[in-house]
Amino acid sequence: MPELPEVEVVRRGLDRWTTGRTVAAAEVLHPRAVRRHLEGPADFTARVAGRTFLAPRRRGKYLWLPLSDAGPDAPPDTAMIAHLGMSGQLLVNESGREPEKHLRVRFTFADGGRDLRFVDQRTFGHLMLADLVPDALAPDAAPVPAPIAHIAADPLEAAFDEERFFRALRRKRTGIKRALLDQSLISGVGNIYADEALWRARLHWARPTETMTRAEAERVLTAAREVMAAALKAGGTSFDSLYVNVDGEGGYFERSLDAYGRRDEPCRRCGTPIRRDVFMNRSSFSCPTCQPRPRRARA
């Protein structure tokens, strides 16, 4: 399940393999992969052909490749957005290799080198082309694609505004985990790193955000930063083997997880078996001792 660290690993791989290269042709093998590109698959392939991929960028779980019309030194006017969803992979492959079972979109390049493939088993991911607009979170920085302008900064970028995040938590009437997963408050955190950050901060997922102290809010934010930075160093978490980097290799942070996926296994702090709750139609893993349920809980 690609979250911020996994998407960043992919971004770095793309930076190495696709920056400055000009697309010869794109082929959409499954229309659902470009469903958010409202002009349709034919428009997508027609408009990306002949363009040059510039250095890839990322905010939260969104990745985008700015596109130039006139080679690697011309400024971008549009971008190709990529979201990996649950199971999306961007692979850089020898062109001759046979198509993957869930290959959705394939790009070939004018230099005849390795191709780029979007492979996605569960088809929650997508690619689309979009205009670039000024970044409201960092007006002096590079522009961002319009469809992701509503996303908050992620906690690893300079534009992240801690004061704004803390004020938003106080205003909300919801639980802390729901807030962490809300990409308009803080981006890049998904189910795995939300559980890990809450375990590190010793907070229960149903803790009402409006009752959190400033110290508690700082604790969970710091924990999120630390666990995602550590995961990035490890190449990401490949919990169900659907996440791989552009070379098709998994990361090894799964072995370092303290809460996620550890149902009935001993808490690494206190030994209490980790519990699993169902919440928002997904799993939440926590320690019953370190993370007691608040008397007034908010799902």
Add this chain to the structure above:
DNA sequence: ACACCCTCCTGATGGC
């Protein structure tokens, strides 16, 4: 306006 729920999708897994 806000909080929250439903839906999209495929493959692995488990019960009977």
Add this chain to the structure above:
DNA sequence: TGCCATCAGGAGGGTG
């Protein structure tokens, strides 16, 4: 062995 239910979940859109 087959068949069905369950689980995994990001995020947009709909509901109350």
